[in-house]
Amino acid sequence: MSVLVVGSIAYDGIEAPAGKVDRTLGGSATYISVAAAYFARPVRLVGTVGSDFDKKDLKFLKDHGVDLEGFRTDESGLTFFWKGKYHDDMNSRETLDTQLNVFEHFDPVIPEVYKGSRIVCLGNIDPVLQLKVLDQITQAQLTVCDTMNFWISGAREALEEVISRVDVLIVNDEEARELTGESNLIKAAKIIREKGPKYLIIKKGEHGAFLYSEQSVFAAPAYPLSTIIDPTGAGDTFMGGFAGWLSWSDRISEENLRRAVIYGSVMASYCVEKFGVERLTALNRFEIDRRYDAFRKMSVIPERT
Amino acid sequence: MSVLVVGSIAYDGIEAPAGKVDRTLGGSATYISVAAAYFARPVRLVGTVGSDFDKKDLKFLKDHGVDLEGFRTDESGLTFFWKGKYHDDMNSRETLDTQLNVFEHFDPVIPEVYKGSRIVCLGNIDPVLQLKVLDQITQAQLTVCDTMNFWISGAREALEEVISRVDVLIVNDEEARELTGESNLIKAAKIIREKGPKYLIIKKGEHGAFLYSEQSVFAAPAYPLSTIIDPTGAGDTFMGGFAGWLSWSDRISEENLRRAVIYGSVMASYCVEKFGVERLTALNRFEIDRRYDAFRKMSVIPERT
Numbered sequence: 001m002s003v004l005v006v007g008s009i010a011y012d013g014i015e016a017p018a019g020k021v022d023r024t025l026g027g028s029a030t031y032i033s034v035a036a037a038y039f040a041r042p043v044r045l046v047g048t049v050g051s052d053f054d055k056k057d058l059k060f061l062k063d064h065g066v067d068l069e070g071f072r073t074d075e076s077g078l079t080f081f082w083k084g085k086y087h088d089d090m091n092s093r094e095t096l097d098t099q100l101n102v103f104e105h106f107d108p109v110i111p112e113v114y115k116g117s118r119i120v121c122l123g124n125i126d127p128v129l130q131l132k133v134l135d136q137i138t139q140a141q142l143t144v145c146d147t148m149n150f151w152i153s154g155a156r157e158a159l160e161e162v163i164s165r166v167d168v169l170i171v172n173d174e175e176a177r178e179l180t181g182e183s184n185l186i187k188a189a190k191i192i193r194e195k196g197p198k199y200l201i202i203k204k205g206e207h208g209a210f211l212y213s214e215q216s217v218f219a220a221p222a223y224p225l226s227t228i229i230d231p232t233g234a235g236d237t238f239m240g241g242f243a244g245w246l247s248w249s250d251r252i253s254e255e256n257l258r259r260a261v262i263y264g265s266v267m268a269s270y271c272v273e274k275f276g277v278e279r280l281t282a283l284n285r286f287e288i289d290r291r292y293d294a295f296r297k298m299s300v301i302p303e304r305t
Numbered sequence: 306m307s308v309l310v311v312g313s314i315a316y317d318g319i320e321a322p323a324g325k326v327d328r329t330l331g332g333s334a335t336y337i338s339v340a341a342a343y344f345a346r347p348v349r350l351v352g353t354v355g356s357d358f359d360k361k362d363l364k365f366l367k368d369h370g371v372d373l374e375g376f377r378t379d380e381s382g383l384t385f386f387w388k389g390k391y392h393d394d395m396n397s398r399e400t401l402d403t404q405l406n407v408f409e410h411f412d413p414v415i416p417e418v419y420k421g422s423r424i425v426c427l428g429n430i431d432p433v434l435q436l437k438v439l440d441q442i443t444q445a446q447l448t449v450c451d452t453m454n455f456w457i458s459g460a461r462e463a464l465e466e467v468i469s470r471v472d473v474l475i476v477n478d479e480e481a482r483e484l485t486g487e488s489n490l491i492k493a494a495k496i497i498r499e500k501g502p503k504y505l506i507i508k509k510g511e512h513g514a515f516l517y518s519e520q521s522v523f524a525a526p527a528y529p530l531s532t533i534i535d536p537t538g539a540g541d542t543f544m545g546g547f548a549g550w551l552s553w554s555d556r557i558s559e560e561n562l563r564r565a566v567i568y569g570s571v572m573a574s575y576c577v578e579k580f581g582v583e584r585l586t587a588l589n590r591f592e593i594d595r596r597y598d599a600f601r602k603m604s605v606i607p608e609r610t
Binding site: 088089183184185186187190204206207208210216217218219220221222224225226227228249255256258259262289292293295296297298299300301302303304305 | 393394488489490491492495509511512513515521522523524525526527529530531532533554560561563564567594597598600601602603604605606607608609610
């Protein structure tokens with residue numbers, strides 16, 4: 001199944017206890033596409049960059065198998081730039097600089113050939129733009145949406161409409177609580193699912209993720225990493241692995257959604273092992289599958305005796 | 306296999322968002338024994354109470370199947386009393402009152418017939434007392450130990466000796482970090498296991514628990530409860546379910562340890578549904594097994610396609 005990805009493409013500056021990088025390819029659409037492209041064909045990227053976008057980054061995306069018909073270069077300005085710093089425990093980060101640049105005027109125009117995409121990934125951007133995307137697509141089997149606190153507090157009305165129209169919402173535990181005013185995640189999940197999404201994924205960072213559906217709750221563990229270099233993009237990468245694998249499997253079922261959550265977790269666990277997308281540029285399906293099996297092994301509860 | 310439980314027996318006063326109780330049976334040894342007695346025979350309790358200990362509580366323990374040859378009534382004073390208050394999110398609690406009373410002079414003397422107990426549960430008490438217990442037992446197949454921050458900072462040397470001598474250490478994530486000075490749990494687990502315990506269980510409250518052994522890591526989910534009335538004793542109850550089920554299974558193996566972690570989690574999930582030990586007084590094996598199966602269902606990662 002084809003995968004459409006809409007989101008930001010950026011350059012990131014990242015400071016973390018393990019070191020720093022001044023400028024590396026980032027943005028939600030980048031992480032999602034790069035992760036999804038390990039599984040899905042075609043992966044169609046809609047995003048905008050500025051005049052400073054590096055040809056080698058463009059080449060990387062192309063060589064990695066990302067379809068760039070929806071990729072736009074806006075020569076009137078520079079690429080979105082974000083700079084952040086992670087503190088010692090890696091659980092808190094501070095934004096040091098945000099330059100929206102050409103991303104400020106991003107208007108997602110979906111190319112005709114992309115409109116029939118079967119799986120649609122709405123990266124974490126203004127919900128008003130996410131709605132514009134939903135208005136243009138025609139044959140989606142599964143729409144998957146990410147968001148963040150910034151939009152929950154700042155663009156609530158549009159976000160509520162997005163939530164009422166998508167099939168899968170992906171948020172973290174804090175966002176689920178903020179979205180509902182309910183501190184208990186089980187109750188929060190129920191409230192969110194009643195807003196529309198058939199499936200809800202609540203990510204809990206180092207504590208794994210929950211997948212809630214009509215039929216069941218699935219508790220996915222996180223991969224126990226002894227070293228985390230850079231968490232940037234891990235959530236987007238999760239979405240890319242999730243949507244990409246589902247696309248590859250060619251069937252949306254309860255069982256496959258569980259597998260997809262684990263493939264999303266696998267990709268996210270690789271993502272954080274190096275700065276930026278670096279670790280995601282040179283994986284192979286064999287090692288991805290091996291880590292999937294490690295997740296399984298770690299989670300097996302034997303039958304009762 | 307016989308189970309020996311050594312710890313505190315107390316009366317607790319508990320305030321929580323859901324209500325309050327002025328005086329209810331509590332203490333680590335109580336919760337451990339009551340949970341273990343659903344599986345194991347005999348469950349042998351070593352603890353001390355004061356002159357105010359209620360006959361109906363004694364009758365309850367007896368009727369529940371707890372062997373009380375090691376139970377002592379010290380007429381010179383009152384039973385250990387603790388009073389605490391849980392805040393809205395249930396994750397933080399405040400101690401309002403602690404009256405050690407006769408527990409201050411608790412000296413665990415293990416009755417002759419108890420010394421050959423096969424599974425030994427050291428509840429969360431002064432590690433100096435835990436060592437005294439270890440010195441008296443002769444045929445333990447598995448020693449299981451709980452502790453808390455108070456002893457990590459206040460009785461470090463004795464605690465390190467306990468840790469070097471037990472088979473299973475059970476701590477929560479904060480305690481694991483404090484014990485090692487290492488914020489990453491994987492690294493902390495490695496450091497702790499090098500101190501001696503063959504198995505380490507790190508409890509993460511609503512995020513489940515990890516079981517670390519030589520061979521593997523097991524990630525157990527927590528049961529998704531929409532209402533938590535009173536978390537008091539949940540950790541002790543976990544230990545009781547863990548040790549009790551292992552005793553019932555009659556075989557210490559990697560697979561059975563995983564099952565035991567889930568049975569511990571099942572019992573803890575019941576414990577928090579009502580105040581004090583109330584929910585633990587009227588369970589049956591059928592509903593316990595049903596919840597075990599719910600844990601399994603929630604955790605199943607399908608094989609790769």
